[in-house]
Amino acid sequence: MQDVSGFLSNVKPPMTPVLVVRRAALESNLALMQAACDAKGVRLRAHGKMHKCSALGRLQLAGGAVGLCCQTVGEAEAYVAGGIGDVLVTAPVPPWGWARLAALAGHARVGAVMDSARQAHAASAAAAAAGVTFEAFVDVDPGMGRAGVAPADAPALVQTIRGLPGLNWAGIQGYCGHHQHLLPAERAAAHSAWTRELRQLLADLRSAGLAPGQVTGGGTGTAAMDLAAGVYTEIQAGSYALMDVEYGDLGDLPFQPALFLAATVVSARHASHVTCDAGHKALHPNGPPQRVVWPVGSQYRPMGDEHGAIIPPGGAAEGDLLWLQPGHVDPTVALHDGFFVADEDGALDRWPIDARRASL
């Protein structure tokens, strides 16, 4: 990782553990991805599941993104409330979600993916009842087994959607989550195999008179390949904005680390390690280990829900501020309620993580 110690030494958050965004790195990442999409005439629909923050989303739209992707109904609601006028729910919507999305669709352009006729009928009924229209995408499974129809089943679902009121068939989604974190050579091979399959599906749809308006998919790991292949009309990348250890360690992505966690040494009674106030409730353990950025050369090990060990201390003493880079950005963000956004001189802004889980 590039040297961020000069920047971090200027940042003094008023409490810990907190997430700190390096504004300059964020802005550079946003501009890089937008320029790459613009150069190919491809739409950027940034994924809001990663940051859950409408202030960050508004920045993405101001830079040229056409809208945000959401993974949940709650995210879509928060983003529309936060001023995002075009949202696409990229995961199958549970039955309880359609009426809530229909209520949103009176205020914003609302899209949703579907992988069953049952979902299409539920969406249509809710849209018709509310007098609104959903942008409907057929979700195609690129082999993850999580959601989406097999490519061969896509045309039939397209026909179902086209026959239902309240649904505007907008295109197809082919999102390859399982390719994003592959090392470069394996990623290129997997991407190439899927692109062949996707091209065949698009040809089949065209022959059937069903050319899709949009082909949405792609992510931070495959974005360069997605843009080069020319099959997607819309890129769904999310993590590029803030990055994490998992994406940074791939070695071939041009984005800078823009997200750090500040913690405090709360106990320092051992030569082997110091104890900080960040554990499983501040740093989600999914993904590779959290990386210690300062003190340089130390490692982090969780010590329960609210504590972690910094091994060796590397000069850190009781009361000192420590800095880590999250292993996997998305679920760690989901544990927090806001970002402190820092200028290079340490001036702090506060952005609520307003799309985090709300069920009450």
Added chain:
Amino acid sequence: MQDVSGFLSNVKPPMTPVLVVRRAALESNLALMQAACDAKGVRLRAHGKMHKCSALGRLQLAGGAVGLCCQTVGEAEAYVAGGIGDVLVTAPVPPWGWARLAALAGHARVGAVMDSARQAHAASAAAAAAGVTFEAFVDVDPGMGRAGVAPADAPALVQTIRGLPGLNWAGIQGYCGHHQHLLPAERAAAHSAWTRELRQLLADLRSAGLAPGQVTGGGTGTAAMDLAAGVYTEIQAGSYALMDVEYGDLGDLPFQPALFLAATVVSARHASHVTCDAGHKALHPNGPPQRVVWPVGSQYRPMGDEHGAIIPPGGAAEGDLLWLQPGHVDPTVALHDGFFVADEDGALDRWPIDARRASL
């Protein structure tokens, strides 16, 4: 686990994924622990780090608990705002925390543990500046290496605290987090060894004229042993109220499962599994695997941040409600903003998780 399918079949939460508390099981657990403490004349100071919910905390106090433990300054603030009049912060407080705790101490009885003279001086300065008094506990390390002084160093820190304004030396803490999840025989052996050490420390303190007012510690796993040993004056158990797979599988605890996660099947296109809407952001992976309660006989495997697989489907179809028991309750609660509290007939109440992380 006892059969909960009759109860769960009555519960229809309006959205998923959500945490559902079985009120009858919660009330039974609260009553059991309170009665066990009462029978020995020991105070129950329930740990609020687990539930982060002042409504649940108020129920514990109404049943006889003297107050709540907190693991963070933010939890203490939320609990005092939520009507809890006596809080003890059971982890070392970072430097930025003392002024905030001093502001609280004008409205509630506020205790804090300390494991260094530096902390004692910082606490004293903040208390003196605000004109308040902290209940100060010396944190003794039972061998976890996380926080706390070695037993031999406790008397000196007691003397430091006794000499500082704004601090009322209230006693010692000896919390054995590393014993709580041991199997019964190993737990008894570890508990017995630590109890000998603790008794020796108490004898040393008494000989030095420093008999502590309170000896606080213990947890859900060791509570029966703690009460039988008669060394603690105050039990800090938390998980007993809601339970989880990790504690339930120990086999010797009398508490009932009271917390479940409801999820929805959102895709069902494979014979091998169905996909539900609960992943790493709804069920924290720390601890043993999440347990599928319904459909009976299935297993859960996370499929990314927002999805999980139920393997085999066990009859579950698209749109169906699924039920899981969290592997480890504390960090999973930290991912949510509220509990749906269900009566046996399915009537739902809503309790905010109001002590979850707030940094803005």
